[in-house]
Every structure is written in structure tokens, then in C-alpha cells.
Amino acid sequence: MTTTSDRPVLVAGAWDAGAHDTWIPVLDPADLRRVVARVPALDAADIARTYDAAEAGARSWRAAGPLERGAVLLRAAGLLRERAADIARDLVLEMGKTLAEATGEVGKAADFFEYYGSMA
Structure with a gap:
């Protein structure tokens, strides 16, 4: 990864950046001045939706x-x-x-x- 990239979360098979398009920098631990990626700052509703999708996925996995x-x-x-x-x-x-x-x-x-x- 040579440039900063956005890393959304995978929710129910789709990449999701959250409802507010707010990002948190991921820093290179060897050089804390260098941002190597960004991840979404999920709010409570985003997290609840993610958990609901995971629960549905677990049911599907159990049925497989x-x-x-x-x-x-x-x-x-x-x-x-x-x-x-x-x-x-x-x-x-x-x-x-x-x-x-x-x-x-x-x-x-x-x-x-x-x-x-x-x-x-």
C-alpha cells in the first residue's frame, strides 16, 4: 500500500463506510506521522446494523x-x-x-x- 486508502467495513456482502462518511486514520506504527489507511468511524446505528447482518450470516452458516x-x-x-x-x-x-x-x-x-x- 503506497498511498492512503479507505478501508470500509464489509456488511452483508457489501462494503460500507457508515452513515456519516467520517474516517479514522490508521497510522504506520514505525512512523506515526504517516497515515497508511482510513477506516470508517461507525456510530451506534452502524454498529447495530453490522451486528444484525452478522447474526443473519451466522444463521445462514449454521444452515449450510x-x-x-x-x-x-x-x-x-x-x-x-x-x-x-x-x-x-x-x-x-x-x-x-x-x-x-x-x-x-x-x-x-x-x-x-x-x-x-x-x-x-
Whole structure:
């Protein structure tokens, strides 16, 4: 991430910046003068809507069969691996991790998704 980017939240499958278009800066922990991204400042109504969507998603997940769940986890693993370089770079900028550590974490997360996805 070379420029500041807005990072809305994912609510019910759609990216959402909240009702008020107010943003909070995410600072580079290695240089607190550098803004690496912005996240929405959600108000109580935004958060309630997000929780309601999560609850609906949990009901849908519970209703899904094991093969469907496994397919979702395997797809998530594939997306993590496909986007590993970008995700690792974001982890470095947003959390101050080393690139090696961040890359390892992305790979390990993909490993977990693959493991549990294959259990179906």
C-alpha cells in the first residue's frame, strides 16, 4: 500500500463506510506521522446494523451443510494465497510486523482454512 486508502467495513456482502462518511486514520506504527489507511468511524446505528447482518450470516452458516462450508473455507484459503503479498504488505504497514513474519502469518492462516475445509 503506497498511498492512503479507505478501508470500509464489509456488511452483508457489501462494503460500507457508515452513515456519516467520517474516517479514522490508521497510522504506520514505525512512523506515526504517516497515515497508511482510513477506516470508517461507525456510530451506534452502524454498529447495530453490522451486528444484525452478522447474526443473519451466522444463521445462514449454521444452515449450510458441511460440504458447502468446506468449499467456502477452501476458497478463502485460495484467496489468501492469491493475495498473500498484498495482505502481508498491509500487515507490515498497519501493525509494524516484519515482512517475513507477516508473510508467514498469511500462509499459516491459509493452511488453517485448507485443513478445516478439507475436513468436510
